[in-house]
Amino acid sequence: MNKLNRTLMPVLVLVLMLSITISGQAEAKKRWEKINIPQLNEIKMPSYERVALDNGMIVYLAEDHQFPLVELSASIDVGSIYEPADKIGLAAMTGEVMRSGGTETIGGDALDELVEARGMTVETWIGQSEGGAYLSVLKEDTRRGMELLADILMHPAFPEDKIKLAKEGQKAGISRRNDDPMSIASREAMKAVFGADHPMARHAEYATIAAVTRQDMVDFHNRYFGPNRMYLVVIGDFNSREMINLIESSFAGWASVTAALPADPEVPDFPRTVNVVDKDDLTQTTVLMGHKGVRADSPYYAGLQVANRILGGGFASRLFNEVRSRQGLAYSVGSSPGTGFRFPGLFMAYTMTKSESSEKTTELILAEIQKMLAEEVTAEELEHAKDGILNSEVFNFDTKREILDRMVMFERLGYDPDFLQQYQQKVQNMTAAQVLEACQAVWHPERMTILAVGNYADFDGDFSTFGPVNMVDIEIPEPPLDIPAPTAESLAQGKAMLEAYAEARGGLKKFQALKGTREVMVLDATIQGMALNFTIEKTVLYPDHILTMQKTPFGNVVTSVNGDTGWAQGPQGMQDLGATDVQKIKAEVQTEGIGVFRNLDTLACQALAPTEVDGVPCLPVHVSDGDDYQIFFIDTTTHLVKMVQAPGVSPMTNAPVTEKLYVDEYADMDGFLMPKTIRITNDDEPFATGTFQEFEANPKVDMSIFAKPKK
Incomplete structure (x- = not known):
């Protein structure tokens, strides 16, 4: 009996514990189920009126008298897909300057103040x-706001100063476009899938902006x-008949456009290519993969939305669970269904993973996609995805303007007015078999x-397992310089003019005999509206020892090149210069003023067409080492340079600029x-003015000044 008790007691204890646990879980579940979770609100169409005006404008109006506000959104049949290939950026800048530049009756700055x-x-x-x-205005400003918007749309002024500002913004964007790996991947993936010259993949360059x-x-x-x-959507506190009258009077006299819209560009369906952008400063790889998808009027649209929710559309998706949670290969992973309303979408998957798991992660994502084509999704996955889509749609259309803006899109692109309701019904009735059919199709x-x-x-592999690898060059083309092709005569004339320039300043042989120089300059610059003072001391021992010390309002900065190595020290600390930076500094020394005299026989010096600088007749001479260039505008009487033009970089935007240095006065310094x-x-x-305070030829220099300071 005691033995039996000893045998049964642990079993009884276990059974009792299990029963308590199960009872607790059941009770917990029961308590959870008692929570009354209301059904989400349906997406209900607001009461609205659609009016076609005599001038062809389509207006959707929905009165809402809850607040004394009026809100208007316009959709216009225009886009960058229509701009010329050699002027990419035209559309975006036109849309910007229409507003920033004001109209023929009110300038952009005055418009800003009024608004x-x-x-x-x-x-x-x-x-x-x-x-x-x-447009968003108080009810009392409705007439003034509508008239302003109509004036902007009908009579934009496009002033040159605002155009220049828009170009600067575009150039700044170009200069920064390779800063973020995901931005690089998104841009280059579109070019790889659609073709680099396709209107949906091409992007602005300095040359297209300048054009x-x-x-x-x-x-x-x-x-x-x-x-x-x-198409206009107007929501707010107004009377619809009065609003129609206001719209008609505000836009009176605006002529209709008679030219037909160009045909939409065809979206190609290219075979797979494998492409790599090699950036040796990254420790993480961003991978995008994709191909042409379908339009939203495809019979597979709803099925693809549900499938994508299961594959990579959230924290409960297969990609997230397998790639991130289970295998720990990526922090970010996901997919998009490959659907679009006007054009076929891009079916895409993406991830960011460490370099050493780049190929493995890519293989894993492709395998997960293949599983979606091999068998039906589970009932649990299906219901979770359907609930997620239906619930999220409510929040995507929780204002009247969002709903009517979508109605406008449906009308513009040829969809049924009740497309959204049809879509919701299809999602609600979706089966696992239909999801599989959509994926396979x-x-x-x-x-x-x-x-x-x-x-x-x-990388853990060279990606050739996916196909031949193309190395993608993302170097940003420099702004073009339009000069004629050199001739033997123009090169001889250019070199002779530079020799005359050297003689006017002390003699070509004296300059070529220099072993080194030291100069001190004070520069007064205006940066973002602030007047700033800089003192720059530069010591050069030809050909490859350069020390530059700058005293700035933000602290001192020292840059040194010591042969093939270099370093820089500033308020943020010490750092070594890369080989590219070292070579760039050395090249600048060889192609600036004295360096040009020292290397005259190795440079291409091309005379250009005569011109004037500040009213003085000059002969421009284009000087280049094959990479960088400068143009010396030389006074044809004194043989002294009046101005030097060279490519520069804006200190505000980091975008390329044309830098011009005017010499207003010369002085005798050390012979x-x-x-x-x-x-x-x-x-x-205007950017800066400067004064050279000191110049010393062949200075006595302690070579230790070029060495990197010890910690």
């Missing part, structure tokens, strides 16, 4: 395949902006083009005629 004073919002823009405008003129903007606006190309992992951005040398006072402009805008 701010009245608490209005007035905006315009042009995207890839649609333009838009937005855009004010007349281009005027012509682009005239061709694409008209009442018959515009549209998703083809073996055709997905692959693009990886990372340190290729550290040489040296520039004394100078002016510097960036893109012809």
Whole structure:
């Protein structure tokens, strides 16, 4: 008996514990189930009126008297897909300057002041395949706001100063476009999938921005902006009949556009390519893979939305659970379904993983996609995905404007007005078999083009397992310089003029005999509206020892090149210079003033057409070492340089600028005629003035000044 008790007691204890646990779980579940979770609100169409005006404009109106506000959004049939290939950026800048530049009756700055004073919002823009405008005003300012918006859309002024500002913004964006790996991957993936010259993949360059003129903007606006190309959605505290009258009077006289819209660009369906952007400064790889998808009017649209929710559409997706949670290969991973309303979408998967797992992670993602084509999803996955889509749609359309903006899109692109309701019903009735059918019809992992951005040398494989690898060059082309092809005569004339310039300053042989120089300059610059003072001392021992010490308002900065190595020290600490930076500093010394004299026989010196600088006849001489260039504008009487033009970088935006250095005065310094006072402009805008305070030829220098300081 005691033995039996000893045997049964542990069993009884276990059974009792299990029963308590199960009872507790059941009770917990029971308590949870008692929580009354209300059904989410249905997406209900607001009460609205659609009116077609005599001028062709389509207006959707929905009165809402809860607050004394009026909100208007316009959709316009225009986009960057229509801009010329040699002027990419035209559309975006046109949309920007329409608002920033004001109109023929009110300038952009005055418009800003008025809008701010009245608490209005007035905006315009042009995207890839649609333009838009937005107005938000108090009820009492409705008439003034509508008249302003109409004036902007009908009579934009396009002033040159605002065009220049828009170009600077575009150039700044170009200069920074390789800063973020995901931005690189997104941009280059579109080019790999659609083709580099496709209107949906191409992007602005310095040359295309420079090519855009004010007349281009005027012509682009005239061709694409008209009442018959515009849809208006108006929501707020107004009377619909009075609002229609106001719209008609505000836009009175606006002529319709007669030219037909160009045909939409065809979206190609290329075979897979494998592409790598090699950036050796990265420790993480960004991978995008994708191929052409379908439009939203495809019978597989709803099925693909559900499938994508299961594959990579959230924290409960297969990709997230397998790639991130189970295998720990990535922090970010996901997918998009490959659907679009106007154009076929891009079926895509993406991840960011450490360099050493780049190929493994890519293989794993492709395998997960293949599983979606091999068998039906589970009932639990299906219900979770359907609930997620239906619930999220409510929040995507929780305002009247969002709903009516979507109605406008449906009308513009030829979809049924009740497309959204049809879609919701299809999702609600979706079966696992239909999801599988959609995946098998549209998703083809073996055709997905692959693009990886990372340190290729550290990859766990060379990606050739996916196909032949293309190395993608993302170097940003420099702004073009339009000069004629050199001739033997122009090269001889250019060299002779530079020799005369050297003689006027002390003699070519004296300059070529220099072993080193030291100079001190004080520079007064204006940066972002702030007047700043810099003292720059530069010591050079030819050909490869350069020390530059700058005293700035933000602290001292020292840069040194010591042969093939270099270092820099500033307020943020010490760092070594890379080989590229070292070579760049050495090249600058060889192609600036004295360096040109020392290397005259190795440089291409091409005389250009005569011109004037500040009213003085000059002969420009283009000097280049094959990479960098400068143009010396030499006074044909004194043989002294009046101005030097060279490529520079804006200290505000880091974008390329044309830098011009004007020499206003020369002075005798240590046996040489040296520039004394100078002016510097960036893109012809004043930037700085400077005075050379000291110049020393062949200075006595302690070589230790070039060495990196010890810690």
